[in-house]
Amino acid sequence: MTVIEKNVCCTPSEMSSEAFTLGPLQLGPPCCDPEPHIQIKNLSLSYADKTALSGVSLDIYRGCITALIGPSGCGKTSFLSSLNRLTDMIAGCKIKGEILVDSVNVHAANTDVQALRRRIGMIFQKPNPFPLSIRRNLEMPLKEHGIRDRYVLSHRVEKALTDVGLWDEVKDRLDSPALALSGGQQQRLCIARALVLEPEILLMDEPCSALDPLSSAVVEDLIKSLRGRYTVVIVTHNLAQARRIANYAGFFWMQERTGTLIEFGRCQQIFEAPAHQLTAAYVSGARG
Amino acid sequence: MSRSRTDQPLISVLAISAVIAAAILLLILLFLLRESWPVLNKVGILRFFTDDGWYPLEARFGLAPMLWATLAVGIGAVLVATPLGLAATLFTRFYAPRWLALPFQRMVALLAGIPSVVFGLWGLTVLVPFIAAFEPPGASLLAGILILTIMILPTIALTADAALAAVPEHYLRGSAALGFSRATTILGVLLPAAKAGITGGILLAAARALGETMAVLMVAGNVVQTPTSLFDPIRTLTANIALEMAYATGDHRASLFVSGLMLMGLVLVLAMSASRLGGGRLHG
Amino acid sequence: MDNSHQAYGQLMAWKRDHLMTLFIWLAALMVAGAFLWLLGDLLVHGATHLSWSFLVDAPENAGRAGGIGSIIVSTLLILTVAMLAAVPLGLATAVLLTEFISATSRFGRLIGMSLDVLAGVPSIVFGLFGNVFFSVYLGLGFSILSGGLTLACMALPIFINTAEAGLRAVPDEWRAGAAALGLSRGAALLHILIPAAAPALTAALLLGVGRAMAETAALIFTSGYVDRMPSSLMDSGRALSVHIYDLSMNVAGGDANAYASALILIVLLMIINGIAQSLSEKLLQRRIITA
Incomplete structure (x- = not known):
């Protein structure tokens, strides 16, 4: 498939894929010609005693970066976790509404959760490499998903590390502990660990907030380069960052003690011509 | 919580193991009951308290003297060990010079790790002759109390230490701000604040004292009688089981299981109230 | 005023x-x-009585003379049996309690309470139970197997409690990370959680060994008194603690060897407890570094 010329959200220069080995851009129809990848319909989410999120409906478009912004505690992380059913790990967490990934209902009883999570990678706020060697961090998930061939394994490990720009930094010490890496390297390793499974969707929960400014910039560039290849949903408190990297933005806010989606639209529109006055106030720094 | 299909066999294995682990207690109770049933059925539980002596071969099953002895040695040890154990904790926390505090605490922890048979050996060869020099025969209630005291003192000290550590820092600062002396701070503020945990630890230590077998068996003389003085030799319920199990048969054997049940009841009541008070878990 | x-x-x-x-x-x-x-x-x-030959020689003259070679072998065998039984059962229970059911659920509370009570059962009662259940009911007789299994029941609560604490100390980020990669719970346990908790699990094992090794009363009527070198697990074997008891109570002139045996027992226990403690401290430190 060829790179689509009429893409205006992602300039072709940003999409140069020379550094990439995961293949040419395939997923991305232009962000301006959106095709829904994840459809969320009237989603409500509650914990044992409180409702964290209610009445959220939006489409997340294939190949685009969607940023979720808003103040802390308004349900953005809960929303993100419901997309790959990580909410299952929280006792007493209940979900109403529908989440469809390629028209398959995520929260249906018969969904194969492990296969689903293989398609939807997730990056956490705090880098969480496992207490294993760098190589084992990447190989172990592959092996658990049935890939045993040693040549394939080492090839995929190298690809993933190259894609996150870590290969040159660590190729001589693949067998040293992952926890010995710096914070920024650890986060890039975690992204590589998600990429190594060749997912379609990446969920990122404030991936730069625990990093120093330099590492943060490196990781941000990395995320930007994922555009077009993966469908990325990123929660961030850094409005400037959202503005720099996202094609679409959704603004969450607390209303009547529950988080809800106030406005969703093209990134440029949300930041420059917000329709809702809460959004306008928030992006201009007046509230939150 | 999600249980994907691949995890189901694992969960089954884990659940079966947990049920087995939990069932051990039930199994113990069942088998104790099963073994004591013949004699319980024949003579009834009451005669174990009312019979005038322990002559199981003549069908006289009076456990009362040994029950009294058990209580006497247990309560005696708790009474001695409580002030000493609390003092040991307060010493490491507030009174010891800095260089001494840690070694002292390590020493108490070490004391907790010495097996009861070693205490028994030492009691038998050192403490008993020592007491006998003043008041023969030496092997006595007093020897039992002293040995048990050393054994349960670390339990009291270590649980009290945990309870004191949990007292919020601002209590101490508040007390210091009021210009209270050290003794007032400890007696008036700290100990009351840590009361529940300390009491729990004492009950735990009492349970340990009542359930202890070897050390008491080795130093207390093992004469079946209701103790009337500190220097009387005594026999506890636990020692009785250990001494007679080897040759007991029939009703005699069954009556030993009755005393086991009794002992377990006694200890469990104490242990349960200890854990209710939040004086730490029973183990660890 | x-x-x-x-x-x-x-x-x-x-x-x-x-x-x-x-x-x-x-x-x-x-x-x-x-x-x-x-x-x-x-x-x-x-x-004064310690020497290499004391450690390896067979006991003679009811233990007054000779060494404790066969006693040490019996002790190790009893401990091995106890741990082989207690560790899989205990680890499985600890994993279930930490990873799969909530401690406040009815099942979780039931197991927790039953283990708490088990920890408080006096050792002589374990001896009675081991005698009637393992020796008589299951027909294992006075044997190393009976004694070891009885000690397994005794050591189970402390093992589970320590193992549980160790698993709970593993950061939740790793659980979430493993789940987000689509790993099964079993894979996460095998590759990440159990290796991460290994120091605490070792400490649990050692504390269990320590508890079992210090025990006397539960062994007298299960593994018995025989001080010969055991030739199988179905043989009676005399544990070190039982040896000390027998020498001091039943053998006139056995005190010197009783003391030497006691010293060895204590040194072994100190080593075991020391390693266990430093392992749990190490785990605590690593928690601080990674947190």
Whole structure:
């Protein structure tokens, strides 16, 4: 498939894929010609005693970066976790509404959760490499998903590390502990660990907030380069960052003690011509 | 919580193991009951308290003297060990010079790790002759109390230490701000604040004292009688089981299981109230 | 307030403070004195009889002479049986309690309570139970197997409790990370959680061994007294603690060897507890570094 010329959200220069080995851009129809990848319909989410999120409906478009912004505690992380059913790990967490990934209902009883999570990678706020060697961090998930061939394994490990720009930094010490890496390297390793499974969707929960400014910039560039290849949903408190990297933005806010989606639209529109006055106030720094 | 299909066999294995682990207690109770049933059925539980002596071969099953002895040695040890154990904790926390505090605490922890048979050996060869020099025969209630005291003192000290550590820092600062002396701070503020945990630890230590077998068996003389003085030799319920199990048969054997049940009841009541008070878990 | 009254009050407070200090120091001296007295006796009486041949020779003349070679073999066999039974059962239970069911659920509470109670059961009662259940009911007789299984029941609560604490100390980020990669719970446990908790699990094992090794009363009627070298697990075997008991109570002139055996028992226990403690401290430190 060829790179689509009429893409205006992602300039072709940003999409140069020379550094990439995961293949040419395939997923991305232009962000301006959106095709829904994840459809969320009237989603409500509650914990044992409180409702964290209610009445959220939006489409997340294939190949685009969607940023979720808003103040802390308004349900953005809960929303993100419901997309790959990580909410299952929280006792007493209940979900109403529908989440469809390629028209398959995520929260249906018969969904194969492990296969689903293989398609939807997730990056956490705090880098969480496992207490294993760098190589084992990447190989172990592959092996658990049935890939045993040693040549394939080492090839995929190298690809993933190259894609996150870590290969040159660590190729001589693949067998040293992952926890010995710096914070920024650890986060890039975690992204590589998600990429190594060749997912379609990446969920990122404030991936730069625990990093120093330099590492943060490196990781941000990395995320930007994922555009077009993966469908990325990123929660961030850094409005400037959202503005720099996202094609679409959704603004969450607390209303009547529950988080809800106030406005969703093209990134440029949300930041420059917000329709809702809460959004306008928030992006201009007046509230939150 | 999600249980994907691949995890189901694992969960089954884990659940079966947990049920087995939990069932051990039930199994113990069942088998104790099963073994004591013949004699319980024949003579009834009451005669174990009312019979005038322990002559199981003549069908006289009076456990009362040994029950009294058990209580006497247990309560005696708790009474001695409580002030000493609390003092040991307060010493490491507030009174010891800095260089001494840690070694002292390590020493108490070490004391907790010495097996009861070693205490028994030492009691038998050192403490008993020592007491006998003043008041023969030496092997006595007093020897039992002293040995048990050393054994349960670390339990009291270590649980009290945990309870004191949990007292919020601002209590101490508040007390210091009021210009209270050290003794007032400890007696008036700290100990009351840590009361529940300390009491729990004492009950735990009492349970340990009542359930202890070897050390008491080795130093207390093992004469079946209701103790009337500190220097009387005594026999506890636990020692009785250990001494007679080897040759007991029939009703005699069954009556030993009755005393086991009794002992377990006694200890469990104490242990349960200890854990209710939040004086730490029973183990660890 | 009247001035002399106040001065009197201050004097009383001063007196109380000093009396308290005196009492605490006296008590601490008594505790330390008792400890040193005991330790001194153990060292003096025990160390004089220690030698390499004492460790490896067979006991002679009911233990008065000779060594403790066969006793040590029996002890190790009993401990091995106990741990082989307790560790898989305990680890599985600890994993279930930490990873799969909530501690507040009815099942979780039931298991927790039953283990708490089990921990409080007096050792002589374990001895009675082991005798009737393993030796008689299951027909294992007075054997190393009976004794080891009885000790497994005893050591189970402390093992599970420590293992549980170790698994709970593993950061949740790793659980979430593993789940987000689509790993099964089993894979996450096998590759990440159990290796991460390994120091605590080792500490749990050692504490269990320590508890089992210190035990006497539960062994007298299960693994028995026979001091010969065991030739199978179905043979009776005399544990070190039982040996000490028998030498001091039933054998005139056995005190010297009893002390030497006691010293060995204590040294072994100190090593085991020491390693267990440093392992749990190490785990704690690593938690701080990664947190």
